[in-house]
Amino acid sequence: MRSREHHKLAYGCVALGAAMLCGLVLATRGVTTADPAHAAARPSRPPNIVLIQADDETAAQNTWKVMPKTRRLLARHGATFGDYVVTTAECCPSRASLITGQYAHNHGVFSSGKGEGYPKLIDKGNVLPVWLQDAGYNTIHVGKFMNHYTQDLPNRTDVAPGWDDWQTTLSGVRYYNYSLSANGKLVKYGDQDSDYVTRVLTHKSVAAVRKYAPERKPFYLQVDQRAPHTAAGNRPGRCGGGPKARYAEPDPIDKDLFRRAKSPRPPSFNEANIADKPEFLRGTPRLDFDHRRKIRGKWRCALASLAGVDRSVGRIYKAVDDAGELGRTVFIFTSDNGLFYGEHRIEGGKVLPYEEALRQPLIIDLPKRFRDGGVRRTIDEPVANIDLAPTILDLAGGRPCTPEGQCRTMDGRSLMPLLTGKGFWPNARNLLIEFRSPTPERHKTCNFAGIRTARTVYVEHYSVGNPTTGQCQPTLQVERYDLKDDPYELHNLCYGGLPTSCPTSQRQAELESDLQRLRDCAGIKGRDQRVDGRPYCG
Template identity: 30%
Template sequence: MRSLCLLVVLATLWASLEAKQPNIVFIITDDQDVKLNSLDVQPKLHSMMIEEGTFFKNAFVTHPVCCPSRSSTLTGKYTHNHKTYENNVGRGCNAQSWRDMNEQKTIGAYMTKAGYRTGFFGKYLNNYALKPSGVNVSHVPPGWSKWFGLVGNSKFYHYSVSNDGVKETHGNDYKNDYFTDVVKREAIAFIQDAKSNHSESPFFMYVSTPAPHRPATPAPQYNNTFANRTAPRTPSYHFEGKDKHWIIAEGTPSMTNQTMEIVDQLCRQRWETLLSVQDLVEEVLMTLEKSGFIDDTFIFYNSDHGYHLGQFNQQGEKRQPYDEDIRVPLIVRGPGVSKNATTDMIALNIDLLPTFLDLAGAAIPEDVDGQSLKNVLMNEQKADEWRSDFLVEYFGEGTPCMVQMDPQVFRHDCKNNTFVAIRSLETGNNTLYAEFFPTDDAPVDLSTSNFQEFYDIDKDLWQTKNSVKELDPKIQAMMKDRLKKFIACSGKSCHMP
């Protein structure tokens, strides 16, 4: 009888340990590429995250620009479902439509319902608390126990934040104002507070740095660290993409020696800002360890999209369907996650919300388009039962622009720059197929497409030749049909085999 009682006690204890919800830390950078080797300048990130966790070789975003991509991360939805189409309020970015449709259904709100104490630190959405949005710093989005949100877009100095609804203004003193470090200090304080006051409640942290977004302003100690380096001279660098859509073929003049130096300088500064980010990661991990949380915490490192630096003469931007802009770093470490491991399975920004909920033991809402990565992280996902392709959407700003063939001026976006694309990654089909449109209507109507691009990436890694004219019409028809289904999908219908 005594043995039976002992077994019952042990079983109860084991069940309680199994049911314990882990802490989750999500660190997201702004505009960090992976294809142009930005991770290579962060050696401490390698030792702290990649060697201690799993690196996703095929991590992507579903929209290559800030506000729509961040909206997808926060909601787990494709752009056509959360309807934040661009960075402007008029296109949904932190507009009233965002608040009415989405703010009650974001990571913060769901993790709070799952029993978590939540903290947000850094950049939210581009127009947060700016006058056009219709709200000010007093608006704290629902679901956040602690709110430290940047007003507007990424900056390193001379900015304001909403500190739990109260305006806090910062200047240009490095020790007090450098935004990456300020975010770091706020995040560390949140962990320390969790240790001292909320040890029985799990916590979720969303840590959003400005780096390496323009203006890429390095911390003083890192200024000129890469003074002798240049931007990667890839096969697509300073390449005339005359067979591509009009924004590149007609709106992007060839770079000069002067503009190439501008690109090199931007690249150096971007890398230098990322050194402060790895300091942030290091100190967050050290604080987790000192507080006794490290063994019960998942840490995710990600970016809102990639970036290009001189590819197809585009001096420095995103907004294109090519891998430089949609492929991002995603590294995860935590209990049960393999160390110094890589996975080929596709991970998307829309997968993060369902992953966090799954790790928390909470139900995933039916209207979420993404899929939980938990089984991938735990090596329990069969590759042949996972996605092999996904949708990329981009909706142009809808504003007119004149094409000025001035080497100092290149067109990264303006009217008639909307596309949808299928990015496929499977044996024998590592491809990108994109349809472009003459207007910026949302949602798109595939019948109005007036330009297409296709790349066999196994043969053309840097997507230099648009080979759509060589594509078998039957295969193109299949891709169009696949696109048609994707742009109408919602919830589980987006989990297409």
């Protein structure tokens, strides 16, 4: 962390009609200065921001057929990002990156497993909602927060730093029979239709809009839905199977939706030949009929559960419209990570550095007054979840600093130059993907880092699971795929995961060198002061 006295920020300009918000921000000796011409024309209030995040929704599930309201209301006038990835494809690390703007090696959360999660988050009081409060926002959280949040709390209903209104679920992934902290008060829900978690979270979100929209202060509403994450069944007759089956649970009114839907069968599904893959994956058996049928059932239940999320987007959007705030409210829709539905023979789970886990939906609907004359409708440059906090701060005119002056150096960039087509954006961008876990669990890998560009993904696995001991063991197994010529990642250019089988080329040497730099990077050159002599992330 760095104090305001030493924290230099140069965010991209955010267009506000004829005015500009937050051109160059420079924190020096506790005083923040901005371009006087821009500051004088700043509007009376920055935008409201509504961020809605699904849980384990894949990019392939975010379609017009599955989520028509989301696509019609947000994507029709907003921007759809075609190459948005999460830098660690698991729930808690991804959510930590969202509220810090940092890679996992800087915020400390590498895994959602036992002994990991929220307790590992570094500087818990220096996060996005705290920064937004300091920028004059009311901050509201609804839904799932971060894994193991309550582990070290004296009271499991305690509110996390930075939230003015806290309506947060506490009972793991459950669609019924769960508990919720309502601003510190424990509320329990049962197994009636009205207790269905997506309905409850939608009701809480709409109520928050109605409460905070009339206030002079703007609001930041973060809605973290549970769907389409799988959950152990807790109601008879549930979607997909008996009480012990783990499927997403749709709203009762959506139970029969997508009952005949076919799960995707891309070329990577039940991959015929995995001899090119690293050794720790080559023993994965092909999926038999029963496993393929199970995957199809999971897919159908996930789609049906997303119907409730889509309906929720529509209701929240309508509440904002009814409050007269639509013209000054930014909507962001995304997911924390993807899920495998049989690709590369992998049934369920995430984490592994393949596109099905990494690539996520991202839609940003920017009102006209914030577009500076227009907005790009489709954006194909590589971007990541570490870019969301800088973007939100850019819109809010805030800084990644506590009121006491301690600042967090973010690794991501504001997406406003891409959204408006104005301002600097790097021609080529290397994004880091990383994961660490003390045990292999179901992922088989324990520690990897990689580079993800518009065309290439290159990964080094440093520790994998030993199938005999069940423990992690050191190794060096590598993967490299050309995403343009091989979008389904069927042909590992480092055949068999052997470092010696990688192409001997200048490009390979650059990838290896860039990866070593990114593994310890911090901040953005030209915007941030160097942190402890470490390399920049970009």
